[in-house]
Amino acid sequence: MVDSFMFTFLSLLIFFNQLVHSSSNLATDSKEELQFPEPIPGADFAKEISKGLHVIDFFSPYCPHCKHLEPVWKKTWEKFETEYGNLNLTFSRVDCVASGDLCNAESIEYYPTIRLYGPEGAIKNYPSDNKRTVESFIEFAKKEALNPNNYAEADLRSLSVKLSDNEIINLLAGKGDKPYLVSFWPTKTMDNTDAYGEFVDCAQCTPFKRVWKILSNSLLASEIKTGHVNCVDSPILCKELGFEKLVPLDNGSREREPRVILIIPNKQSNNLFVFPNNDFELDTKVYEDFALRLTHNNIAPDISKGDILKIMQRDIDFGNSNKVNINDQKIHLVFSYDPKTVVPEDFDVLEHLIEPLQALPNVHLYKVNESIVDVTKIGYNNMYSIIQNNDKEAQPLTLNENSLVLNSITQMPTFFIFREGDTTSQIFPGYSTTETRDPKLIMSWVKLFAKPLYSEMTPSNFRNFMKLDSDVFSTIVLLIANSSDPTFIKSSLTYLKNMKVAGYEYEHERLEEMYENIIRERTEKKEYIQHLRDTKSKPDKIVDATLLDVDHVNNLRLSLAYYDIGKYDETMSWMRTPILKEPLGTGKIIIIDRTDGRVFQFDSSGNLIDCESPSSLRDVLLSVSLPDKTSVVTPEYVSMVVKIDRTTKKTLFTPTHKIYLCVVVLCVLISTRLKKIYRKYKTRKSYMNKRDTVGLLGKEQFQD
Template sequence: MRLLYLSLILSSLRIVFVYASSRENLTIKRREEQPSEGQKVSDNIPEIELPPSLTLEEFDKLTSTKLSLIEFYSPYCHHCKSFYPTWEKSYRILKSKYPMLNIDMRQVNCVENGDLCEREVIEFYPNMVLYSPVFDQDGKPTGKSKNIDTFPRTLQKNVDNIIKYLQESVAEYDEGSALPSVSKQMNVDEILRAIGGEIEKPMFVSFWQANQEQWDSVDNGGKLKFSENCADCMRTKNVWDKLSNKVVSISDTGHLMCKDFPKICEKLELHSFKDGKRSPVKYIMFLPKTVGAIRFDYNGEVDVEKMKKWVNKLYVNAAYEVVSARGVTEIMEYTKTLPHEPIPQTYPLKNKVTVLFFYDVDTLTPEDEAILPHMLRTLQDSPFNIQLYKGKHKKILENIQTMGENLINYINYDENEKYEYDKAMEIATTITTLPSIFIFKENSLIPVVYQSFAVEQMRIYEKIEEFIKRNQHPFNGELTPELVPAYFLTKNEDINEMKDSKIVIILLDLSKKDQADQELYKLSLINHEYNFLKKKHYFDQIKKAREIKQEEVEKLQAENAESSKILKTMRKEVPHLFNNDDVIFTFIDKSDKSQSKNFKYVKNWNINLNNYEVGDALVVSRDNRYIWDENLQGMKLKNDPKQLKSVLMSLLLKDGRLPRGLVGSPFGGSLNFMNYIHDFGIWGYGLIFIIIYLIATVSIKFLRKKKYRSQGIIAINNGAFLPKKD
């Protein structure tokens, strides 16, 4: 036994010695390792030695005073050693060719500084993270720093992209920087290659009602002349110049003068703005033809941040990146379980929605993937933070089942009403052939599955587009004036398809963070519970329909009916209706007075938010026509899971217990019956006027007749009267 203990001690000492030696040797080897082919440091770059790895104290001091790109690595990581020459060359180029950029590049060895890497939640290597100093309200440094960005997942880690990312970061986060525009003047060959998709990198191009001479005059201090109607052109150019630096790592930018190349602009159907009555500038993003879709027009507001967000969204989604089950957790707040307590949130919420094209590698065909460019266009038109990825790992399917099982535990908050997991219902609502589409939403246990049961169903773009639009909304998203058109329906055909869908709106005060977290927790509970109960309601209907069908078959068999009649009854389809009575859950921030005021100017918005306070809840039809703001007891509806459940289930079952109000109607209380008249608009009031007129006319004639009778006279033709005879 003693020999065994001695052997274990010697083995442990040997491991410690080997670890210490290998750490030192591998660190030295990482420094001395030769660059791989294509990454050899150029001779014209000065031999600048890399600074040593940061300690915890040095890290906090640097990142709290200067914009910094930090590489977290491990000397035992093969990818880190392969990446080292790229990092070294990028550092030398930054220091020698871009000294004006107020940004630093440093490294952290996560073996030597494990506590620091654990504090910064570094889960993989190499990991490049961007840090910025934190300033107070007066713009003075607080001595603290914050993680503001990570190197884009879909961007190849090479020298050129790292340098561009550094430029982009300075343009984005260093307000004191004044970087020159990197937008390139396009010539005929370059624009034709972009139009044909013969490019390797996305190209964002602006088309101007000007010529090159006018453009150059601006850069030389002159004035750019577009048309007399363009009073905002100089601001537009400043926006474009700033934007070019803020997207430099993911997209090239260029500009083309339509007065120099009128034929090109006409072929692109840009002649519509030649009179200057519309926007003087048009923006088009061109993608490589390998994406499957080349041209995307930007029609939004001319704003640096909004345009940058649009470009970044298109770049990420067009990559069609394949993510694993773990990868889903890296791109969003994906969860398989939720706690029975409020989740601390950071406002405004990111509210990511992930659309996953899920496939089987053994059966996938090019025809299946042809749907991706169509999905890309639908997602790009969505106003929400929605992203497109591909997935093939079977663990994702297992996670969907786990989410369904954990959902039951989450909604069992009421001791008086407990739910049980129904595997048959779970299968009925998630079963599908592959490929298919899954939609995951942050902090939600309810994945949305596009249920296809034949190959052709994944090739009907209109059906998939409808599916995405129906499920594009965040799980508990904020409703702002800009998003009203995305929540409420205006087209008649959409109203007919979703006439029974509703929107639950609660009023929050985001300035009181803890209270807001609590209100969102309650909203999450009813959101999960209603989705479960709705599925159960329709699944029970399916089972009942199947039982009736089986009884009919058995009755026909007992009567010895003809085989054809029995087969016809057996083949009778029982429809799976799970998409009816959808409810979208959202909130409005009452603490933002300007935003509440802006709702008044939204077209078709007739809800007076001044009539409601924080904690109140409203249920509104998707056509923004009907409203329910009282519970079953006639009291003001609150953001309470039990109250909202009773209201929503009453609407689902259509039991008639809830009187509906009319959005924008002046009637209420004892005059609530007038809502039925107000609902028909001018026709309703016209009809009621006619009815009142007829009643009044008949009443007057009746009273006159009664009066004449009492006076002993009778009426004859032409208004003459004769005495009454005995």
């Protein structure tokens, strides 16, 4: 019995001993797993980065900023390893004192430098305007870990060719056979962009080498060649092109970045385009767009009526299908001309549009050798078909032919704007040859209407939304969308379509209103002239009245927009209004009147405005912008309050600032006036002192 008891006791003792050891081992293993790793030695650097993506902190142990960052970096590493360990990304460090040769080879100019690396090398620097907090680091890492562009193919090699001064000069002389995208670097040692390059004061040069390698391969399919120039070897050329910061290496500039140009072949003028210096990016898509759109718009290829109709009928999606990606909606600017009457001077304006069009996203230039006003009519008829097919509550609507003719008044040649997914179009109101050959006038019109059917509103561009084109696009219709998963995407697409249908129904009423206003003004003008004749007014007064223009006002338009709560803050805290007390769900609508800052979230019944019924949304839109066109009461609203970010460079004067400014100006004016009075007094006194002296005959005595 005792033996049995002792055996049981020993068994339990052994079991608990093993359990304790096991727990101790687990704790030790766990500790080891979460142990903050040591900096990567220079000798192991290439091996380490070959294992995936790395966000690397290049630091110096003597740098105060580095010491301040170290605990933040450690917390970031722990949180990321715990919560996002399945992503192929690691937070690492490199000690630039212990691994000085490595940091020199990687062109580390300052501490700490935080940079993203992939198996092929440096990808990009951590954005300088991002905060250095745990949350910001993790947000950056998640975004980059899910970006497929960060995983370059191992066999990819740069196809960029080193170009000499003479080769660049020949290209600029129009002797090239293909478009050439050329990069300029502050170095003299780089024969190939895959090879080692010694960069001084150019923190972006090393990451940009990878971008250039990808570009040299991706642009090949579009028959665009790539080359590079070492500015230390070609200082005169680089200075002539305005890239003097890239030479010499010791000019003390700490703002050096590679520069990029595109040279168009077979042209001796207007063939050089410089990528804007303030738009420098490490995103290949930016440079692809720069090269591809400039090449396309330089050619301005022909387009047919059938192609235009297909463009207008395309479906928009969030990028998860073969439909048009909502983030890549193209704008088609079409130059329409009659081959029987056109002259070479009519085409000259196209040359002057190439560069300014590059500043407008996704605008592509085409030409067609016939009138396409009939395409506009077909598009509007399709608009009415869309209304009838998607809104069973809508009343039968038909196209007002007179209204269409009124809005189609122009002369050949002229310009049209067509948007993907939009059956309506815009016609340039050119009534003379002078207008249709004026690039500035045409561009002002293009800037006004070259916007996608659905514009994305974000916390960063909201202020611009409120400033742009309020005279014409007076109202923003903002849909709350969600692209975070397929279910939300499907419902968001339905709401987008409903918003478009409601917008089309509103557009019908708006066109009717514009037409009625013009007819009324014409009638009033006619009656006024007749009144002058009946009262036997002076002939010159009658002539002046006859010459008065009836303005074709075409305002009160809608701007359709969406805010993606799958990507941004669902509370919309950046837009502070009393009605936004809680997050809005997918399908809800906010209406913003740009002209006076009114914000509508509820309809006249007190319900949240939504996109479930196009007719209901149309009635709310009419009550806000065209109240005479509906019996629906205008809902209650609040005034917009824009939250001003401290990082905003431009801020408006507050009333207090204006008072201070007025006081300062007044003080300056008074001070200036007092100085003038004092100078006059001194001059007068000096003059009187000179007069008040005793001459040869003595001082004059005045007697009674």
